Amino acid sequence: MVEIGHFALVLAFALALVQSAVPLAGARSGNDRLMAVGGPVTIAGFALVALAFAVLTISYARSDFSVANVWENSHSLKPMLFKITGTWGNHEGSMLLWVLILTFFGALVAVFGSNLPASLRATVLSVQGWIGAAFLLFILATSNPFARLSPAPIEGQDLNPVLQDIGLAIHPPLLYLGYVGFSICFSFSVAALIDGRIDASWARWVRPWTLGAWAFLTGGIAMGSYWAYYELGWGGFWFWDPVENASFMPWLAGTALLHSAIVMEKRSALKIWTLLLAILTFSLSLLGTFLVRSGVLTSVHAFATDPSRGIFILCILTLFIGGSLALFALRAPTLAAGGLFHPISREGALVLNNLFLTTAAATVLVGTLYPLLVEALSGDKISVGAPFFNLTFGPLMAPLLVLVPFGPLLAWKRGDVLAAAQRLMTAFAGALLAVMVTLLFVDGASVLAALGIGLATWIVLGALTDLAVKAGVGTAPFATVLRRLAGLPRSMFGTTLAHLGLGLTTLGVVGVMAFQTENILAMKPGQTTGISGYTLRFQDIVPVQGPNYTERRARFTLLDAGGRARGEILSSKRFYPVRQMPTTEAGIRTLGVSQLYVSIGDDTADGGLVVRIWWKPFVTLIWGGALAMMAGGAVSLFDRRLRIGAPARRRRALQPQAVAP
């Protein structure tokens, strides 16, 4: 049974090699039959990888401990959901998921790419084939998930308890859909370089892929952040951990790509830059995969590692990044450059956005790789953490956030900053009001915190202003406003939603960083403590038996300022006997958009329990904002223009012929 999976993977590798060479050869020589090989081979390759993945999943579901990978990462007592998600809760399985998604996207191009120029489609599929072949070889050579054990052990070693959570079902698939989604943009760029041709229809094709990948990546990062927040028991939402940075860099570059692709599609400018950005974004995704999978970093994501894997991924990395950049250097000068434009315009604003985002991505890259570099050169071990990023990333992003509301209000070609500023007066007044209110009515608010709140308000109101101006709120009657709103293209709502989400996330980050309060103390049953107007009473601590763990559950009663009970908060420590590992299950109570976070520690000498309580104002907005960004991406994706873009191009191409005779 399991050998079927292994066999399917070997076949998929063979097909990937065919996919790498044949369609490309067809495209170069203009042979239609060779080009036509690309589609079926890509789809068959996807089917084979899906089969391999299904076989592995079934082995997990059935707790087949004769498979080494299942034995190392599963246990028969584990709940079924975690048996299935455990498939990718380990190095081999997660690489298989990576390749599954890669081949899935390739198959999507094969299925829906029928309106692409045949040679472009064939070349794109071949480039996808190169990536697929490299990673399939990596799996087969160094990370075979189907290795057998003989004799088969009776019981497995269980999955790392930290990963036994619903987060594992959502975070890695979303993150990989994002990471790997950018591979399509990469393949399109490389194909354009090989073809030596790039036009607006190219951008119309690349933009939805960028949007989709970006929306998934946003969701994946947000889910990872929320998971770390509730599971690790420290109540932090972002640690500037190298592994987090590894996913954040492609996000920053992808956000830049998203914006520059608009310029290219609408104005046929920034062509070469967009191309480079697409290559860089996927390169950063590959770098992220390398950092996480090679074990050069210490983190919860570094599964059991093996140096040969690191070297293998480093080779893939060098080959693809080096190769694509070399190709870019060679071919980019032959591409027709795009049009020029005035610096004060929508295009100019988007260029500024790109400048800020890529610079920010570069500082994150430096901060992430610097410790590796120093260790390689001098042997000194250093760590670059939050203080570094707060000092560099913060000041670089702040001006961008101030400028965000201006962008959509500037016209293409030649914009008018003064007119945009006039329209933003209401938003500015609202932001100013927020600053004043924070300073006057919030105890202990620093000027910086108040400015932060003002900035977030500015972005939120600015995003709404754009929509309001276009619908004519305040100048036209209500019915007209509604009709105009209904008539606006969906991508405009997408922009507003995404920028609104950015403002909400900013508000959440500022709220937590500036106004979070914390209380660490030892409590005995019956004792109470106050935090941010609420009272928490420690009731008792009870033992609980779970399916594959034992739990000490502390029960707290939450009382509001009036002394009324507002429900129970449960916070516990679990112990997983198979792995001999404890985990923390924080007690979280959402109140409005804020949260009360209770985590318990060890017993004190006199029979008390160490309890750590945080009041986290606005914290849910951090992830709520990310969800809004994701929704913005999705709404844009369903814009009519993107869906019917390619057929429209074909119609235009036909028209001159009809007129010619």
Add this chain to the structure above:
Amino acid sequence: MTRKQKRLSVIAGGLGFLGVAVALTFYALGQKASYFYMPADLATATLEPGQRIRLGGQDEKGTIVRDQGAEVEFSVTDKERSVKVAFSGILPDLFREEQGVITEGSFRPDGVFVADSVLAKHDENYMPKEVADSLKAKGVWQEVTQ
């Protein structure tokens, strides 16, 4: 301004921004990167008062002392030298005797290391990579066999 002047000023603005970013990055790397030490390295290291470092090693057996509240003290050792560490808060789940640990903070004038964060991230042998590498280099590393 002529067209050429405009273009030049745009380019100058962009380069100026990049210059600021580069300067900020270098400054921050110099100021905010913290070095990693094992207890034995501290004999030869020159630390400024209050300088933030990361101190790694094993949690020495039998040294964990808790008071009535959330304060806890323990010693970090590399089998050559030990350093007393004071920490206020909840120790991570994976913190345990004779296992690898990384603490971050600075020295108090009385020689006690005051940590504001304690990490007990681990690989399969319950040892942070930095700590495992250093212990291997000192020859006190023992492979844990399962």
